[in-house]
Amino acid sequence: MNKQTKPILSEYEYRTHRLGRISTLIGLLLILSIPLFFCVIYDVIPNWTAFFQGALKIVPMFYAVGIIEIINYAPMLGAGGTYLAFITGNLTNMKIPAAQVGLDRAGVETTSEQGEIISTISVAVSTIVTDVIIIIGMLLVIPLTRWINSVPVLQQVFDLSEGYVISALFGALGVVFISRNWKLSVAPLVCMLALFIFLPGAVSNGTIGALSIPIAALIAAFAARFMFNKGWLVKKEKAERK
C-alpha cells in the first residue's frame, strides 16, 4: 500500500473517537441539564449579576488553562483515556498517574496501540474506583464528617489544597519515575524548585500553580530534545546490546 494513502488512525481508534465524541456530548448535555431543569422545576431565574460576576472570574482563566492542559495531557492519556479523563476530572492527582502506573506495570510503549489500550483500561478502572469510593463516602458522609472534624490532625492532613496527600503521592510516584528516567527530571526539577523557592508567593498562587505544569513540561521537553539529539538518552537495552 502506498505510504501516503495509509490511514493515520486504525479502525479501532476511529471507533474510539466516535464513541468518545458521542459520550462526551451526552456528558456535556447531562452536565448542563442539571441547572436547566433545576431552574424549570423550582421556577428560579438565576441571579444574572452573580452569574456574570462568577463567570468572568472563572471562564477566562479556566478556559485558557484548560486548553493548555489538554494539549499537555492528551499524549499521556491516549484517545480513550483523554475522553474519559476530561469528563471525570482529577487529572494530575489521579488519572494521569494511574495511566502511567498502568503503562509502567504492563511494560508497553505509551504511543503504541498497546499503550492506547492499557491507558484506557487504567483510566476507566481508576474512574470506577473513585466513583464507587465517592458513593460510599457520600453514604457515610455524616458520621465521617463528625469523625474527621473531631480530630484536627486528620482534618489538616487530608485537606485537599493544604493537606499532605499530594506530598505523599508525588514522593512515592517521583521515586518510581525519576529512577527510570532521571536525566529527564533534572531540568524541570531544578527550574521548578528555583521558581517555588525564590518566589515563595508562587506556592499559594492559583494561576502560577496551574501554569507551572505546562511550563515545566515545556522545559522538560526542550531539555529532552537537547539530550536526545546529543544521544544521551539511548535506551538501556540498546546500550546493553552494544
Next chain:
Amino acid sequence: MTTEQIWSIKNGAYLYIMGIVVAIFVLAQSLIFLTRAWKRGKEIGLSTDKMKSAAVSSATFSIVPSIPIVLSLLTLAATLGVPYAWTRLTVIGSMIYEVTAAEAVASAGNISGDLSVFSAAMWVMAIGILIGPIFNIFFLKKYQGAIKKLREKNTAWAEVLIAALFMGMIAALGSKEMAKGGVALLTLFSGALLMGVFGLIINLTRAKWLENFALPLSMIGAIALSVLYVSLGMA
C-alpha cells in the same frame, strides 16, 4: 423562601436523582471503554496478565488519592448541599475549581440563602469547565492523529517526549510540595523513602505480588507519618 426551605431543595429528590443519573452515566462510559479496550487488547495479542496488572495497579493506586476527594465532598456539601456536591465531584470538577467557582459567585450574593444565587453558582460551575470536553469533541481526533504521525516519524523521540511531559508534571507538583517545607517536605521524602524501600524488597525477594501494592502502601505510610509529624508540631 426561608434558609431551611432552600436547604431542603438543595438536598431534595431532584438533585439526588440527577446525581444518580450522572454517576450511572460515568460508570457506564467507563465500563464501555474498558470492555472495548479489553477486547481489542486480546485481538492484538496483549496478554490478559498485562491488562490485569494494569487494571489492578490502577485500582490500588486510585484508592488513596480518592480519600481527599471524598473529604472535599464534606466541605462542598456545606454550601451546595450533598447531591450537587457529589455530582460535581463525579464529573469534571475538582475541589479547587468548585470552591473557586462557588466563591466567585458567592461574592455577588447569598449562595446559602438565595435560590437565584445558588442556581447562578450551578450554571457557573457547569459552564466554567466545559472547555476540555468541547476541545475533545472537535479537535482531539486531529490532535491524536498529529501525535501518531510524530510517532511514525520517530518512535524513540515520541516516547521520550511523552515521558518528558509527565516528568514536567511530576517536577512542577513535586517541587511545589518540597518548597512548602515542613510537614509537606517531610511527607514527600517519607513517601519517596518508603517507595525506595519497597523497590529494594521487590528486587531482592522477587515478591512480584508486592508491586501492585508498593505505591498505595508507600502513600498510606507517608500519610500516617504526616499525622505523626503534625502531632509532633513540625508544621
